[in-house]
Amino acid sequence: MTVAVLGAGAFGTALAISLAQNCPVTLWARDLGDMARSRENAKRLPGFGFPDTLSVTADMSIASRADILLLSVPMQKLRALLQDNALLLADKRLVACCKGIELSTGLGPVTVIQECVPSATAAVLTGPSFAADIARGLPTALTLACKNDAAGEKLQQLLTTPNLRLYRTTDTIGAELGGALKNVIAIACGTAMGAGLGESARAALMTRGYAEMQRLAAHLGAKPGTLSGLSGFGDLTLTCTSTQSRNYQLGLSLGKETAFDPDTTVEGAATAIAVQDVAQRAGLDMPITAAVAGLLEKRLDVQTAMNALLTRPLKEE
Ligand SMILES: NC(=O)C1=CN([C@@H]2O[C@H](COP(=O)(O)OP(=O)(O)OC[C@H]3O[C@@H](n4cnc5c(N)ncnc54)[C@H](OP(=O)(O)O)[C@@H]3O)[C@@H](O)[C@H]2O)C=CC1
Numbered sequence: 196m197t198v199a200v201l202g203a204g205a206f207g208t209a210l211a212i213s214l215a216q217n218c219p220v221t222l223w224a225r226d227l228g229d230m231a232r233s234r235e236n237a238k239r240l241p242g243f244g245f246p247d248t249l250s251v252t253a254d255m256s257i258a259s260r261a262d263i264l265l266l267s268v269p270m271q272k273l274r275a276l277l278q279d280n281a282l283l284l285a286d287k288r289l290v291a292c293c294k295g296i297e298l299s300t301g302l303g304p305v306t307v308i309q310e311c312v313p314s315a316t317a318a319v320l321t322g323p324s325f326a327a328d329i330a331r332g333l334p335t336a337l338t339l340a341c342k343n344d345a346a347g348e349k350l351q352q353l354l355t356t357p358n359l360r361l362y363r364t365t366d367t368i369g370a371e372l373g374g375a376l377k378n379v380i381a382i383a384c385g386t387a388m389g390a391g392l393g394e395s396a397r398a399a400l401m402t403r404g405y406a407e408m409q410r411l412a413a414h415l416g417a418k419p420g421t422l423s424g425l426s427g428f429g430d431l432t433l434t435c436t437s438t439q440s441r442n443y444q445l446g447l448s449l450g451k452e453t454a455f456d457p458d459t460t461v462e463g464a465a466t467a468i469a470v471q472d473v474a475q476r477a478g479l480d481m482p483i484t485a486a487v488a489g490l491l492e493k494r495l496d497v498q499t500a501m502n503a504l505l506t507r508p509l510k511e512e
């Protein structure tokens with residue numbers, strides 16, 4: 196068995212390092228930089244040397260020879276990567292490792308894979324995990340979702356490593372929505388903390404945000420149990436409470452009104468806008484998502500957004 200990871204960001208690099216404990220792994224990057232010589236990804240995940248079983252390439256025809264390919268580029272870049280390499284990726288097992296909803300279509304990564312490479316077996320790997328924790332060998336548990344349970348079980352076995360424990364589901368919609376939507380709520384929580392609104396406000400946003408996640412997921416046909424698992428509740432908890440999270444960090448800077456590096460990968464930003472559109476079309480009430488979209492689009496300031504949430508009509512929980 197061989198694995199390739201397409202996209203040498205922090206997460207792709209960490210997964211490649213962990214999976215190289217199991218089998219030969221090829222890490223594909225559009226720009227290798229100094230990685231082949233230094234045996235480290237100094238740009239995205241500094242401080243973690245590559246094991247001997249990990250090779251790097253910028254040649255997709257080499258990477259695509261692997262049995263299983265993990266797709267670890269940001270969500271908004273996934274479709275182009277698949278379209279550009281559709282012939283090489285035909286019939287492969289493709290596992291999306293990105294968390295988000297496509298801005299132009301409102302679709303998640305599994306559907307995007309199915310649209311671009313219909314002959315592939317599509318899956319998504321998601322859940323609470325920081326790249327540095329995985330690379331450090333710290334214990335991590337993730338969800339592997341694949342509609343075909345037999346294919347999913349095989350992937351679960353092959354991609355579990357000594358420190359990366361995978362659970363399995365056939366509910367790809369629930370798994371990808373959990374990973375996408377928690378980022379939006381993490382921006383809201385970071386904003387509240389940055390603006391000094393307090394930990395009680397954060398707990399309220401996490402809980403009511405989780406209600407929004409469940410509402411949209413149910414509307415789109417997800418199983419309720421998936422949202423309460425690692426890919427939903429698990430990742431929501433991690434991302435809304437850790438300053439390691441870039442989504443939370445963006446929120447902190449919105450709340451403090453400080454500058455934020457626009458080149459940072461913050462999946463929740465595009466996803467908030469995409470989800471707001473999906474919710475509006477479906478007639479769903481998602482006020483926290485709408486508030487985050489309003490903040491990001493600079494239609495709202497923090498105080499106005501918070502007042503709007505607090506003065507909504509009172510309701511049953
Ligand atoms: N970091 C983490 O802890 C975790 C991240 N994730 C998810 O993983 C996904 C990737 O995030 P992460 O690795 O952190 O992001 P990073 O910001 O670390 O890296 C993004 C990577 O994507 C590459 N990339 C961007 N556009 C393209 C493109 N068009 N073609 C090829 N490569 C491209 C970049 O290449 P280049 O260097 O050349 O710009 C870079 O290597 C996100 O969806 C994120 O939510 C999930 C769990 C944990």
Ligand SMILES: O=C(CO)COP(=O)(O)O
Binds near residue numbers: 461
């Ligand atoms: O998805 C993550 C943790 O599970 C990483 O979160 P950020 O993308 O916010 O850094």
